[in-house]
Amino acid sequence: MGASRRAFLSQLGRKKGFQVEDSFSDCVTHVISENNSRDEVQQWLKSQHKDHMSVKLLDISWFTESMRAACPVEILDKHKLQDVQEQKEESVEFLIPSYACQRRTSLENHNASFTDALSLLAENAELNNEEGRAVAFRRAAAVLKAFPVKVTSTAQLRGLPCLGEHSQRVIKDIIENGVSSEAESTMHSERFKALKLLTGIFGVGAKTADRWFKEGIRSLTQLVNSGHELKRDQQAGLEHYYDLNQGKITGHDVDFLITHPDEGKEVGLMPKVVSWLTAQGFLLYQKTTRNSYLEKEDGPAQPSSNMDRFERCLSIFKLEKPEMKIDKKWRAVRVDLVVSPMSQFAFAVLGWTGSKLFERELRRWAGQVKSMSLSSHALYDNKQCKYLRATSEEEIFAHLGLEYIPPLERNA
Structure with missing residues (x-):
């Protein structure tokens, strides 16, 4: 360990309340070493001519x-x-596939300190419309989520995919210092805190939040007092902000996929469902969009414009909580209602089940490895120039040449 690094770690330890000695003495109880074997350290201790057995x-x-x-x-x-x-015996290399859709990723995470930091940096990149950097951080975090043991040394990362130089610097910082200085600085920055708060409002995206931030808006109170004329969804999101964000890490709360066993009879279901929910007093807000998907015989349009065009109702539900003893016995919950034809239902289920990165990686695998186009509506083989039909997620994975990964293990 170099002198400057030792000085830094010693200072860090003292700040945390540890007694750190600059030289070996009888009061030393723990000797910390980096990249040394036990034999090497014992030989050094013997050279100090002091009792070191304890x-x-x-x-x-x-x-x-x-x-x-x-x-x-x-x-x-x-x-x-x-x-x-x-x-040497314990130096085991783990093989991690390059694509997240090839990996089983449960909620058990041995490397949360690393993935939390990388995910925070990804979120910050997304808030700044830096999609490439965001995806790079997300992919790096996904690899560590799937890593079967806790990372304690950079040597364990040798040969792992998707770990760029920036991500490796973050990981190394955490291994050496316990935290990522970049992630800590980002998390406490005024801009990040403000944009995270503002994009937490239902209906507010990164661009709108950035514009408000540049106008000096940093809090919900400042937004209310700014005189901005909010859209209807933003008004609802602001009104129910604390319910919608309470105890939630990412995403909204519930998705419902609706279909009918007879193709074509799903048409007209959404108005009936929304009408019934309204009559029951469940809806605090709702906006319905029509199905705009059109399957072309010569293949789908560009994936980015053809990913999901189902009939959908974006809504905020009012759900009773009878166990609450305060005046308000209900809470607001974000719910998406999606109607799919039966012929597309398997693709819809797959497209709405799993992390955002897992879904992205499925599409990337389809395009780059299999020369196919995958969306939440269909799978098209660009070589055979035909659609590949499926009635289950398992069939879609088989078409893609992938091992089936159940929903509970799609947490990339």
Whole structure:
């Protein structure tokens, strides 16, 4: 470990309340080392001519984890320095496929500190309309979500896909210092906090939030007092802001996919459903758009303009919460109602099930690997110049030459 790095980590430890000695002495209880074997450290301790038998010899990972916890964490086997032979035996490389749609990703995440930082940087890039950077961070985070063990060394990242230089710098920073300085700086920046708040309003996108930010708007109160004439969905989103954002990390709350077993009879279902919900007092807000999808014999239009054109109702539901003892016994919940013809239903289910990145990667795999065009409506084989029909998600995965991944493992 270099002198400047040791000085930085020592200062960090002292700020967290640890007693850090600059040289070895009888009061030292833990010796922290980086990129050294147990034999090497023991040889060094012997050269100090002091009793070292009771000293714990630990890897830098124990120190960084303790920094994150702001207290000494439990010493596990993985934290103890190993002999050279043990290090070689435990150096296992994990093969992670390049496309997220090839990987099973459950909600069990061994690397949340890394994925949280990368996801935050991705969100910041999205708020600044930097789609390329956002996707790069999302892909890097997805790889670490699927990694089967906790990352404690950059050596474990060797050979992994989708980890660009920027993402690797973020990961290295967290391994060495416990946090990403870039992510911390971003999270506490005035711009990020304001844009995150404003885009949390239903109906407000990044461009609108950016315009308001440039006008000096930083809070909901300032927005209300600004005199801006809000659209109907934005008015509803502002009115029910705290309900819609309470305890929610991303996305809205519920999607309903509606179909009819007889092709064509799904037409007219949406008005009936909306009318019934209105009569029951469920709807605080709703806006319905018609189905504009048209299947062309010579193949679909550009994927970006043809991804999802189902008849849809964007709504805010009023759901009772009888267990609440305060005056307000209900909460507002975002709900999307989507009507699909039976012939497209399997594609609709697949398109609405899984993380945004997983769906993006499915389409990327289809185009780049299989020369196909996939949307929430259909799958078209560009080589055979024909649509590939399917009545289940499993059939679609088979058409794409992919192992079927169930919905609970599409959390890329």
